[in-house]
Amino acid sequence: MIGAIAGDIIGSRFEGHPSPPDGFDLFQADCGFTDDTVCTLAIAHALLEGEDFGVSLRRFVRRYPHAGYGGMFIRWAMNDDLPAYGSWGNGAPMRGSAVGWLARDEDEVLRLGAAQAAVSHDHPDAMAAAQAVALSVYLLRHGTSAEVVRNRMSSQFGYSLAPEVAFRQGGFDVSSRGTMPPALAAALSAPDWESAVRKVIVLGGDTDTLACIAGAVAEAVHGVPDDIADTARAHLTEDLVEVLERFEDRLLGQS
Numbered sequence: 001m002i003g004a005i006a007g008d009i010i011g012s013r014f015e016g017h018p019s020p021p022d023g024f025d026l027f028q029a030d031c032g033f034t035d036d037t038v039c040t041l042a043i044a045h046a047l048l049e050g051e052d053f054g055v056s057l058r059r060f061v062r063r064y065p066h067a068g069y070g071g072m073f074i075r076w077a078m079n080d081d082l083p084a085y086g087s088w089g090n091g092a093p094m095r096g097s098a099v100g101w102l103a104r105d106e107d108e109v110l111r112l113g114a115a116q117a118a119v120s121h122d123h124p125d126a127m128a129a130a131q132a133v134a135l136s137v138y139l140l141r142h143g144t145s146a147e148v149v150r151n152r153m154s155s156q157f158g159y160s161l162a163p164e165v166a167f168r169q170g171g172f173d174v175s176s177r178g179t180m181p182p183a184l185a186a187a188l189s190a191p192d193w194e195s196a197v198r199k200v201i202v203l204g205g206d207t208d209t210l211a212c213i214a215g216a217v218a219e220a221v222h223g224v225p226d227d228i229a230d231t232a233r234a235h236l237t238e239d240l241v242e243v244l245e246r247f248e249d250r251l252l253g254q255s
């Protein structure tokens with residue numbers, strides 16, 4: 001899950017800006033965690049404590065209300081009574097990687113993947129994308145090859161992961177359906193974690209979320225280099241680190 005967080009932090013300073021050149025510095029002073037990290041940790045916390053996904057999301061968002069949420073989502077999060085609002089946005093998959101690390105089998109991955117999305121993003125595209133991120137992480141961390149995962153993502157979710165389709169540049173696409181192909185294609189083809197994250201960030205657009213998802217999935221194949229993980233962790237607040245540590249302890253306990 002630190003792969004999702006590090007991707008978010010590295011991508012944060014390029015969101016909505018022109019694509020950076022290859023070889024950009026991974027971390028600079030203006031990097032910081034955004035909504036992707038806050039929501040990822042909120043879902044992890046809910047899984048660890050058996051808490052309702054909506055309750056956990058709302059609490060974390062209210063603690064960090066200026067992390068860059070979409071307008072509909074922040075309205076939902078600030079109001080206890082609003083139902084899910086039909087969003088197809090990439091906010092559902094970006095927060096879903098912990099499901100892939102903590103679920104015990106594929107059925108649970110798909111069930112929890114959809115459930116964490118559905119509290120706010122109950123459009124079929126968003127729920128499918130949340131399942132796809134979680135399933136990719138789950139399969140890869142259990143040793144399934146990137147090639148097999150790529151085929152599953154195409155056949156089961158309909159994503160076109162061929163480079164010439166997935167890596168089209170330009171535009172700011174916050175849809176689940178538009179975000180998943182480049183993020184998955186990068187994670188499943190890169191030789192290492194850093195290359196996957198760099199690949200999606202130079203595409204431009206919603207760079208923190210692209211890098212969050214690519215970083216989450218690439219971590220399940222390659223891990224995250226220690227220096228990058230340590231730097232990302234240093235960007236978090238104490239209470240967010242505490243969630244990350246509880247998550248890592250749980251994973252250690254599982255293995």
Ligand SMILES: [Mg+2]
Nearest residue numbers: 034035036208
């Ligand atoms: Mg963000």
